[in-house]
Amino acid sequence: MELNERKLRILQAVIDEYMGTAEPVGSRVISKKNNLGLSSATIRNEMADLEEMGFLIQPHTSAGRIPSDAAYRYYVNSMMKRYKIGVKTIEQLQLALEQKINQLDSIIKKASHITSALTDYTTIITTPELKSNSIKKCELVSLSGGCSLLIIITQAGIVKNKILTLSLDDASAALLGEIINKTLCGLCTNDITFDKIQSMQNEISQRLDLSPKALINILDFIYEAIEELDDTDIYIENEKSILKYNDIEKAQKMFTFLEDKKNLKKLIKGDPNSKVNIKIGSENKVEELKDCSLVTVNYSLNNKTAGQLGVIGPKRMNYAKVVASLNCISEHIDKILYQMYIGESGE
Amino acid sequence: MELNERKLRILQAVIDEYMGTAEPVGSRVISKKNNLGLSSATIRNEMADLEEMGFLIQPHTSAGRIPSDAAYRYYVNSMMKRYKIGVKTIEQLQLALEQKINQLDSIIKKASHITSALTDYTTIITTPELKSNSIKKCELVSLSGGCSLLIIITQAGIVKNKILTLSLDDASAALLGEIINKTLCGLCTNDITFDKIQSMQNEISQRLDLSPKALINILDFIYEAIEELDDTDIYIENEKSILKYNDIEKAQKMFTFLEDKKNLKKLIKGDPNSKVNIKIGSENKVEELKDCSLVTVNYSLNNKTAGQLGVIGPKRMNYAKVVASLNCISEHIDKILYQMYIGESGE
DNA sequence: TGTTAGCACTCAATAAGTGTGAGTGCTAAA
DNA sequence: TTTAGCACTCACACTTATTGAGTGCTAACA
Numbered sequence: 085m086e087l088n089e090r091k092l093r094i095l096q097a098v099i100d101e102y103m104g105t106a107e108p109v110g111s112r113v114i115s116k117k118n119n120l121g122l123s124s125a126t127i128r129n130e131m132a133d134l135e136e137m138g139f140l141i142q143p144h145t146s147a148g149r150i151p152s153d154a155a156y157r158y159y160v161n162s163m164m165k166r167y168k169i170g171v172k173t174i175e176q177l178q179l180a181l182e183q184k185i186n187q188l189d190s191i192i193k194k195a196s197h198i199t200s201a202l203t204d205y206t207t208i209i210t211t212p213e214l215k216s217n218s219i220k221k222c223e224l225v226s227l228s229g230g231c232s233l234l235i236i237i238t239q240a241g242i243v244k245n246k247i248l249t250l251s252l253d254d255a256s257a258a259l260l261g262e263i264i265n266k267t268l269c270g271l272c273t274n275d276i277t278f279d280k281i282q283s284m285q286n287e288i289s290q291r292l293d294l295s296p297k298a299l300i301n302i303l304d305f306i307y308e309a310i311e312e313l314d315d316t317d318i319y320i321e322n323e324k325s326i327l328k329y330n331d332i333e334k335a336q337k338m339f340t341f342l343e344d345k346k347n348l349k350k351l352i353k354g355d356p357n358s359k360v361n362i363k364i365g366s367e368n369k370v371e372e373l374k375d376c377s378l379v380t381v382n383y384s385l386n387n388k389t390a391g392q393l394g395v396i397g398p399k400r401m402n403y404a405k406v407v408a409s410l411n412c413i414s415e416h417i418d419k420i421l422y423q424m425y426i427g428e429s430g431e
Numbered sequence: 432m433e434l435n436e437r438k439l440r441i442l443q444a445v446i447d448e449y450m451g452t453a454e455p456v457g458s459r460v461i462s463k464k465n466n467l468g469l470s471s472a473t474i475r476n477e478m479a480d481l482e483e484m485g486f487l488i489q490p491h492t493s494a495g496r497i498p499s500d501a502a503y504r505y506y507v508n509s510m511m512k513r514y515k516i517g518v519k520t521i522e523q524l525q526l527a528l529e530q531k532i533n534q535l536d537s538i539i540k541k542a543s544h545i546t547s548a549l550t551d552y553t554t555i556i557t558t559p560e561l562k563s564n565s566i567k568k569c570e571l572v573s574l575s576g577g578c579s580l581l582i583i584i585t586q587a588g589i590v591k592n593k594i595l596t597l598s599l600d601d602a603s604a605a606l607l608g609e610i611i612n613k614t615l616c617g618l619c620t621n622d623i624t625f626d627k628i629q630s631m632q633n634e635i636s637q638r639l640d641l642s643p644k645a646l647i648n649i650l651d652f653i654y655e656a657i658e659e660l661d662d663t664d665i666y667i668e669n670e671k672s673i674l675k676y677n678d679i680e681k682a683q684k685m686f687t688f689l690e691d692k693k694n695l696k697k698l699i700k701g702d703p704n705s706k707v708n709i710k711i712g713s714e715n716k717v718e719e720l721k722d723c724s725l726v727t728v729n730y731s732l733n734n735k736t737a738g739q740l741g742v743i744g745p746k747r748m749n750y751a752k753v754v755a756s757l758n759c760i761s762e763h764i765d766k767i768l769y770q771m772y773i774g775e776s777g778e
Numbered sequence: 779t780g781t782t783a784g785c786a787c788t789c790a791a792t793a794a795g796t797g798t799g800a801g802t803g804c805t806a807a808a
Numbered sequence: 809t810t811t812a813g814c815a816c817t818c819a820c821a822c823t824t825a826t827t828g829a830g831t832g833c834t835a836a837c838a
Contacts, residue, residue, distance in 0.1 A: 110801050123811050128802070146801045146818045186578055186594035221572055227588045229771050231533055235582065235590060241574045243582060245590040247533035323670070324686035327679050335679075339671035424576050457830050470782050475831070493789045493830045 087137070092163070093120060094130050095139055099151045099159050103400045106329075108148030153365040153399065156377070160362050160403050167404035169412055173202070181416050188212075188242060191420055193319060195393065195413055200322035202409040205397035206342075208352055211317045212383070212390035212421060217242060217273040224261030226252045234264075234309055238273075240425045246309045250302065256292055263287055264306060273313050281307045316391065318345050318352075329398035334375075341372040352392045354380050359414075360407055365399050375399060379406050383414040385421045393417070434484070439510070440467060441477050442486055446498045446506050450747045453676075455495030500712040500746065503724070507709055507750050514751035516759055520549070528763050535559075535589060538767055540666060542740065542760055547669035549756040552744035553689075554668040555699055559730070559737035559768060564589060564620040564660055571608030573599045581611075581656055585620075587772045593656045597649065603639055610634050611653060620660050628654045663738065665692050665699075676745035681722075688719040699739045701727050706761075707754055712746050722746060726753050730761040732768045740764070 087095075097118045101109045111124040111131055120127070131149055134140045139158065140149040151159070177198045181191065192211050200207040218239040225233045230251040236244045252260065267284050268276065281303050289299060320342055326335050342348065351370065354361025363378045373396070380394030393414055395406055434442070444465045448456045458471040458478055467474070478496055481487045486505065487496040498506070524545045528538065539558050547554040565586040572580045577598040583591045599607065614631050615623065628650050636646060673685050689695065698717065701708025710725045720743070727741030740761055742753050 108801090112801080124801095125803095125811050125813090126809085129810090132803080142802085144818060145803095146799090146816085148801065186596060220574070223570070225568055225584050225588075227567070228586050228773075231588060231771075233584060233588045233590070235584070237572050237580060237582070237592075239575050241572075241578060241580045241592075241594050243580070243590065243592040245584075245588075247588050249533060324683055327683050327686075332674050332679060332682075336671055336674050339674075424578075426575075455830085459830080471830095472782050472784090472832095473780085476781090479832080489831085491789060492832095493787085493828090495830065 087158075090120070090122075091130055091134060093118070094127060095134055095151075095155060095158070096163055098131070098134075098140060098149060099155060099163075102150055103402060106398075106400060108143055108150050110148035113148070151400070153367065156364045156399055156403075157367070160364070164404050164407075167402075167408040169405075169408050174412065177202070177413065178416065181413075181420060186241070186424070188240075188424070189317070191417065192317075192391075195417055196319050196321045199393060199395065199409060199413055200325075202413075203395050203397070203401075203406050204322070205325050205395045205401065205406070206323050207321045208348060208380075208392075208394045208396065209319050209321075210349060210352065210391040210393075211319075212385060213314065213316045214240070214242075214385065214390065214425070215274050215314065217313055219268050219271055219273065222261060222265040222268050224252070224257045224264065226254050226257035232257055234261075234306065236268075236309055236313060238313070242313065244309055244313045246305070246312070248302065248305050250298060259291060260288065260302070263291070268306075268310070273310055276307075276310050278303075278307050281310075316349065318349050320348075325397070337372050338376075341370070351378070352380050352394050354382070354392070356382060356389045360411065362403065362407070377401055377403075379403065379410060381407075381410040381414045383417040383421070385418070385425055390421065391417075434486075434505075437467070437469075438477055438481060440465070441474060442481055442498075442502060442505070443510055445478070445481075445487065445496060446502060446510075449497055450749060453745075453747060455490055455497050457495035460495070498747075500714065503711045503746055503750075504714070507711070511751050511754075514749075514755040516752075516755050521759065524549070524760065525763065528760075528767060533588070533771070535587075535771070536664070538764065539664075539738075542764055543666050543668045546740060546742065546756060546760055547672075549760075550742050550744070550748075550753050551669070552672050552742045552748065552753070553670050554666075554740070554742055555695060555727075556666050556668075556740045557696060557699065557738040558664045558666075559732060560661065560663045561585075561587070561589075561732065561737065561772070562621050562661065566615050566618055566620065569608060569612040569615050571599070571604045571611065573601050573604040579604055581653065583615075583656055583660060585660065589660065591656055591660045593652070593659070595649065595652050597645060606638060607635065607649070610638070615653075615657075620657055623654075623657050625650075625654050628657075663696065665696050667695075672744070684719050685723075688717070698725070699727050699741050701729070701739070703729060703736045707758065709750065709754070724748055724750075726750065726757060728754075728757040728761040730764040730768070732765070732772055737768065738764075 094114060097114045098109045101113060101117070111127040114127050115122060115124040131140060135142060135149060139152055139155040141152050142149050180198055181194055189211060192209055196207045196209040219236060220239045221237045223235045225235065227233050227247070230249065232248045232250050232252050234246050234248055263284055267280070285299065285303065288294065288302070323339060323342060326338050330338060359382055361380045365377065366374055368374060368376065368378055376396050377399050378394060378396050380392050382389040382392055384390050393410055395410065397406070441461060444461045445456045448460060448464070458474040461474050462469060462471040478487060482489060482496060486499055486502040488499050489496050527545055528541055536558060539556055543554045543556040566583060567586045568584045570582045572582065574580050574594070577596065579595045579597050579599050581593050581595055610631055614627070632646065632650065635641065635649070667689055670686060670689060673682050677685060706729055708727045712724065713721050715721065715723065715725055723743050724746045725741060725743050727739050729736040729739055731737050740757055742757065744753070
């Protein structure tokens with residue numbers, strides 16, 4: 085059987101109605117609200133067909149029908165109209181994002197906040213995975229309490245600081261810092277191998293009086309810090325919106341699910357080749373998301389995927405609006421990241 | 432009427448039972464479970480008295496009774512027995528906390544995590560308010576994209592980095608950094624007035640070619656950074672536990688309430704003179720907490736209150752256990768903070 | 779005089795029965 | 809092909825017992 089024009093319009097009407105009301109939709113409502121010029125009986129026949137084809141589901145005999153996962157998929161693929169975000173909204177979010185233009189995690193948090201405000205669904209965002217953080221400066225400072233502080237600054241202004249339990253006087257700390265800086269400054273994090281770190285060994289042992297064990301510790305520590313520099317964070321906002329479309333038990337399971345950040349990071353990474361990824365209901369392999377939809381976008385730096393921004397909501401969410409919002413915000417992130425990392429080189 | 436020995440034991444029994452079951456407690460249960468050697472009728476009489484005295488509440492005529500806020504208050508003040516935390520648990524948390532001994536916010540997050548695991552209630556914790564952060568080093572680094580990065584390091588290893596939208600070449604950045612460092616190094620944050628910052632003005636304008644406006648901006652910016660160094664953060668963990676003792680609507684209100692971090696910071700600051708603070712039900716002035724209890728402890732550095740750790744749970748929570756857990760964890764925090772900030776000066 | 783067995787009473791919670799109405803599928807006529 | 813009409817279904821809301829945990833009161837008892 086074919087999805088002819090009429091069936092399509094009816095399917096569209098059912099989806100629209102269900103998105104608004106979250107109640108099963110009957111043939112009478114479709115016949116009245118949409119001037120298709122058809123009686124409820126005709127629509128009833130068509131809806132029976134649509135059910136047979138797997139696009140509609142009847143919760144029970146005397147109820148209306150709700151869209152199936154397949155219907156949403158069809159809708160998203162072929163029927164969805166472009167949603168236009170209001171000029172005012174765009175201006176507002178532009179303003180909000182550009183206020184904090186210089187602090188990476190502030191931008192990411194802000195972006196998440198805006199997304200959650202715009203969609204009113206749970207928002208997930210990762211900090212960018214910058215595989216090539218260029219190191220601007222390294223420094224070692226001696227602290228009270230027998231500790232030293234290693235600071236690594238990247239070209240783009242990301243600061244990694246990590247405390248080493250090693251007692252050094254100010255002079256030794258400065259000296260060691262100088263050696264580290266000399267060795268690593270200007271390099272990209274993904275070019276720094278452990279061999280590179282180890283190449284400092286000789287110079288350090290010549291110029292500083294350290295036990296072999298302490299030396300190894302220091303080298304390991306530096307390597308760790310460099311690796312951690314590439315770590316991404318993940319932020320979740322507006323978890324409470326889950327309560328709007330789930331009962332307590334399901335909500336609890338969702339909350340528990342959202343605690344596993346590692347898993348979430350994996351999950352939110354959709355297909356890196358398509359900007360937007362939509363997973364509807366059982367398309368999510370994870371049990372906890374079986375009756376949710378996950379919409380994510382990749383934001384990028386220099387045309388390479390850098391991180392993800394996404395939204396978890398009910399299957400009956402307004403996909404058009406969510407996709408438009410995510411696109412809009414990710415584009416802004418792209419712009420800001422470009423400014424931060426590539427800079428206005430032209431000027 | 433007096434709260435004689437027998438009434439006391441009955442009240443205790445009701446509270447105990449209710450803490451376990453969360454169901455109104457009847458006279459029969461008390462008479463059977465606790466071998467007071469009294470019939471249910473006698474207990475009934477006593478319970479009627481206790482209700483009259485305001486310690487028990489009857490939800491409806493044919494129901495058992497539940498403890499009132501006053502009962503919990505009486506219990507907490509006079510009846511609560513010391514809860515002993517298992518040696519194993521203590522060992523475990525000691526281990527967990529000391530793993531991350533050197534990164535301030537890691538410790539605070541870890542402490543929050545442990546508290547939530549131990550009590551299974553929503554945990555709130557603030558980072559310490561260190562009114563006297565001694566500045567170890569200041570630095571200014573030029574970045575790509577027309578920005579500069581100000582880094583301030585304290586004696587204890589707290590790093591504050593803040594990006595300034597001012598384009599400087601490496602040399603100027605280093606020079607400006609040097610001036611800032613010379614002026615502020617060794618000072619305590621609360622000794623730094625704006626006058627102090629302004630005292631750099633002359634030297635900066637002499638040695639660097641900056642517009643007057645840019646100069647003012649820089650000074651403001653530095654002052655801001657210093658002020659922010661004293662800012663405290665607040666972390667919330669295990670919000671989902673709210674769903675265990677609240678219906679969806681109340682839970683939603685609670686979630687919204689917990690979003691206002693500023694308000695929360697104020698709220699969690701109990702009496703600084705007593706280590707533990709317990710607010711039961713309507714003792715909380717805030718509407719949203721009217722049927723919760725908030726238990727907080729002050730943790731301290733050098734015998735001065737530095738921050739708070741607290742738990743929000745149902746009024747029927749196990750106060751003894753919560754207080755013991757909070758005490759235990761805060762003592763560990765105290766120890767670690769001491770090591771970090773005062774150091775093993777004796778050695 | 780305090781304690782307790784006994785009994786009538788209360789009332790939330792549960793179960794069982796009963797409409798109601800929104801919705802259906804099918805049929806037959808337009 | 810469409811649609812009016814009709815019998816049918818079934819969740820939901822409503823009403824009406826039924827149950828049982830708990831009470832307060834009274835009178836008898838130690």
